[in-house]
Amino acid sequence: MEGQAAAPAAGTVLNALATGTGSAFAIDEYTTATVELTDEDDVTGEIDGAEDADTRLIERCVELVTDRFGNGQGGHVETESEVPMASGLKSSSAAANATVMATLDALGATDRIDREDAARIGVSAARDVGVTVTGAFDDASASMLGGLTVTNNDEDELLARDTPDWDVLVWTPPERAFSADADVERCRQIAPIAEVVAGLALDERYGQAMTINGLAFCAALGFPTDPMMEAMRTEGVSLSGTGPSFVAVGTTDQLEPVRERWNDREGTVWLTHTQTEGTLTDV
Ligand SMILES: Nc1ncnc2c1ncn2[C@@H]1O[C@H](COP(=O)(O)OP(=O)(O)O)[C@@H](O)[C@H]1O
Numbered sequence: 001m002e003g004q005a006a007a008p009a010a011g012t013v014l015n016a017l018a019t020g021t022g023s024a025f026a027i028d029e030y031t032t033a034t035v036e037l038t039d040e041d042d043v044t045g046e047i048d049g050a051e052d053a054d055t056r057l058i059e060r061c062v063e064l065v066t067d068r069f070g071n072g073q074g075g076h077v078e079t080e081s082e083v084p085m086a087s088g089l090k091s092s093s094a095a096a097n098a099t100v101m102a103t104l105d106a107l108g109a110t111d112r113i114d115r116e117d118a119a120r121i122g123v124s125a126a127r128d129v130g131v132t133v134t135g136a137f138d139d140a141s142a143s144m145l146g147g148l149t150v151t152n153n154d155e156d157e158l159l160a161r162d163t164p165d166w167d168v169l170v171w172t173p174p175e176r177a178f179s180a181d182a183d184v185e186r187c188r189q190i191a192p193i194a195e196v197v198a199g200l201a202l203d204e205r206y207g208q209a210m211t212i213n214g215l216a217f218c219a220a221l222g223f224p225t226d227p228m229m230e231a232m233r234t235e236g237v238s239l240s241g242t243g244p245s246f247v248a249v250g251t252t253d254q255l256e257p258v259r260e261r262w263n264d265r266e267g268t269v270w271l272t273h274t275q276t277e278g279t280l281t282d283v
């Protein structure tokens with residue numbers, strides 16, 4: 001029994017590490033998971049092009065799905081990704097969602113659970129293996145449902161969803177920053193600012209929300225604000241997640257001059273678009 005699914009990466013409007021309320025939007029870059037279920041008890045995992053990377057998240061996703069919708073069977077899961085790992089673009093949520101939906105696909109069970117609950121399975125797996133601070137239901141819901149979501153990660157509750165139509169410029173520096181290593185205490189110190197950002201996001205003022213989030217989290221986590229200043233004439237710009245990537249949103253005309261500035265920096269700069277369909281099973 002084989003199944004496959006592809007889940008989009010996402011950028012940040014509000015990082016949930018300050019208050020537990022977060023907001024993210026899906027972008028048109030994917031992680032694909034292929035799951036083969038067998039009669040073995042064990043689940044093994046493999047990440048294409050990253051032999052030493054941690055496969056516990058995707059293995060746990062398969063286990064949680066076969067325990068609930070199958071007969072606890074094991075198997076093998078392999079991911080291939082366009083999303084750089086641990087760079088703030090929600091590679092973990094994309095890998096978890098793709099694996100959950102690929103396992104459901106292998107079991108012929110994609111219709112037996114709604115999308116929000118399917119995202120909650122990936123969140124449980126991420127908590128079980130310790131790759132997240134809050135569970136990151138903000139990132140998981142954006143990647144599973146598509147569009148932009150605002151969530152309460154303490155309750156895994158969806159507060160709002162919208163489908164803004166933006167071009168998205170991404171700069172990913174060469175270094176990596178694992179969310180589990182983030183300085184949560186410093187993030188909590190900016191809770192009053194995060195509350196303002198949550199209010200703006202719930203008021204659909206996403207660009208302003210993002211930019212304030214970015215300035216505050218750059219300060220809290222020790223990232224430079226120059227990349228933000230270079231993008232102040234866009235709709236919004238932010239450090240994505242716990243970094244090191246930055247995302248700017250708006251029209252191509254607004255983003256082109258920023259692309260030129262960000263191209264002078266080390267790392268990769270690319271232009272993509274918001275994604276509204278969420279995790280895809282017809283791949
Ligand atoms: N393609 C992938 N396949 C399997 N697991 C992945 C993949 N990408 C990320 N992960 C998991 O997510 C972890 C990184 O999560 P995190 O630090 O939150 O980064 P990000 O901000 O990109 O989500 C990795 O250590 C790994 O466990």
Ligand SMILES: O=C(O)C1=C[C@@H](OP(=O)(O)O)[C@@H](O)[C@H](O)C1
Pocket residue numbers: 012014015016017022023087088089090091092131132133134135136138139178179180240241242243
């Ligand atoms: O682990 C977590 O709870 C979170 C990690 C961060 O994202 P990244 O994984 O992209 O750094 C953050 O933006 C999100 O709101 C919550």
